[in-house]
Amino acid sequence: MSKRNDSRKSVVVVGGGAAGSAIARALSGKLDPSKHELTLITSRPFAVHLPAVIRLTTTSEGKLEDSVLIPYDKLLINNNGTVIVDTVTSIEDGKNGRGGDVILSSGEKIHYDILILAPGSQWSGPLDLPVGDKAEVLEFIKEWRKKFESAKGVVVAGGGAAGLEFAGEIKDYWPKKPVTVVHSQSQLLNDVYPDKYRKRAEQGMRSRGIELVLNDYIDDWNPSGTITTRKGKKLNGDLLVSAFGARPATEFITSLGSDVLTSQGNVKVLPSLQLRSYPNIFAAGDVIDVDEQKQLAKTPAHAGVIVANVLSILSGGSATKEYKGSPELILITNGKNRGFGYFGFLWGILVGDFFSRLLKSKGLMIDIARKAYGQPA
Template sequence: MVSSINIKQKNIVFIGASSAAMGASLEWCENHHKEYRFIMIEAKTHYNHVFAFPRASVITGFEEQLFCPYDNMFFGDDTIGKVINARALEIQKEYIQLDRIVPGFGDRVEYAYLVYTAGTRIPAPGRFNDLTSKDECIAKLQEYQKVIKESQNPIIIGAGAVGLELASEIKEHYPEKNVILLHSRNRYLPRYKVSMDVMIYNILKKNGVKQKLGDRVILPADGFPLKVKPVEILTQGGKTINGDLAIMCIGMSPNNSLIKAIAPESINPETGFIKIKSTMQIQDDNFPNIFAAGDVCDHTDVKTGHYAWMQGLAVLNNIRKLIAGASQDELEPYKSKDLALIKVILGEKEAVTQTHQLGPLITYGSWVGGRSVPHNIYASFTWGILHAEDRLETIINAQSTKT
């Protein structure tokens, strides 16, 4: 491992190891600039492959595959880049304040360019917002597994992708359970084609999930405890739904606090998302070297990993232009295809996909997309972009030996 740091190098710093940062880091590894290094500040010790969390909240045995270490992201060469395991506390004009002392940096990281990719908060088990270690996250997944196994009448509140997938996994793995899915809208995933809604609804109906749409739940101030006990859920339409476990899968809020503190005018006051220029710079001319990408942005893109990835690449492209001496007018605007793309995985052999890979935007169901989904929900891809495929293979082999 290269341990010495070239002190003449300048830093391109990403706050948050989201999909937006991942795409950019992979491109940087392939074509880095010798006078700059890619620094990623991330509080979590391992990359969380959250796409598989709905399944891992129900089924045990593969949790470890969902947490990939960052230590080989830049092949151990600190002159290319480095992941700093720390929490960013504050953004200043020229540096980021950290919550701890980091060897080679101290308690702050200077930056020439800053990219804010801190993402959003969503309820567990879609994401574990405040858990930072691999062991903590695995323990929480196993806690969900335990209560879901004990429950006979689980109620899933909210039918975004996480709610749909969680309800499907529970019903498939425990067909005897009375699974209820509550959704405030009259259809699923309104940004997508109507055919997505129809296919998803019919798969859930076929599998026995009780779907109650078009009525909003009255949420208690403290939410619902992760315990199996009688629960009574009231709706704004005057209905009462009884069960013994309630899991909320609704609500998304941007992690905007650091940008809000330094550039409050760049925050959309209605949504809290970060306003950006077409070049992906934040909307504050005092900070032309600060960009934002991914779910935290106020953008028309659907908030999925695919578009976060593309935005991160667009940011890095403009940073390269600035490094080469380009003016503001010479930067390239991010050109989104503005298409709603997604794959909703509804159990081991069921899925509904909306894609444009064949040209026009189409939706197809399980016969094409459902039978090719690996058990770990493509976790191998994550280990690949972090250059740790060999370690995943070791984990899988060890788990196979145990079984």
């Protein structure tokens, strides 16, 4: 049966990552609990501050698991709402703004009048934390730490931000361990960023003694011996780390129809961040089909648009606030004390080790993340 309170309008948020949690927290401080029922559905009993997971899975130093795995107990302001730990398997929508139900893996149905989809991305390798209880996640982290420590050399597949940060972390803890980054393009990162920044990234990696193999690929994901690239280059390493190709975790959304997602799995949205054929459903975070890099820094703007539009609809109005995009910026750590950043405004500002260490590399913005979930820093 559908869990429903007919006397109140039900707002359901799917996804307890940065976008979903920001929306749920903001709404919990604004919705009248006598008129509205707020529910956050999340697949884990804690949030994960993803930018810190690279260091978390590389080393036990600092016991980051104590601060990076963030409980939800203080997320909702004045406890205005409910957090359900479960996985959404499909959506049944009543269309024409009449609401519907989300179906959980447990078989339970949760009714919604307004639905907000923020399921995030599915990663691979060490970033692919299991969906389960904390013990399972801690065991996964422990196993990856052992792999990094015992490896004679590490090959990182993917020269995007995640791959470069893994390479930098490994060199911090094992300076003499060979590390190779394999990237499919002629320069690191992608062409959203100017050549001057991509060259800065290359300089930063080479300064640590990290080997770069460009214009090449890894095809064998289960090598029994030497790790070899598509072009036949034999690499110095016995541990292969996948650090590319995060996929939007949107398979369950296909239950709304084949035209709801792009061929890449992103959710098609209007500027109001509503789904095109479902005015009572919104989407935010990594999954939306907006021409921008998928980054944590974009989520506050998504949340602001959706919260304003949801409140307007609940008060009898319409969704008039539009998402107009965000400037491209990126800050890549190169271990605890180095890094390189790009801020895509004015003339395009590059920053180096000092600002990278100050803003991100040293503390990984963990304190800021914890405060966003209502936790002490």
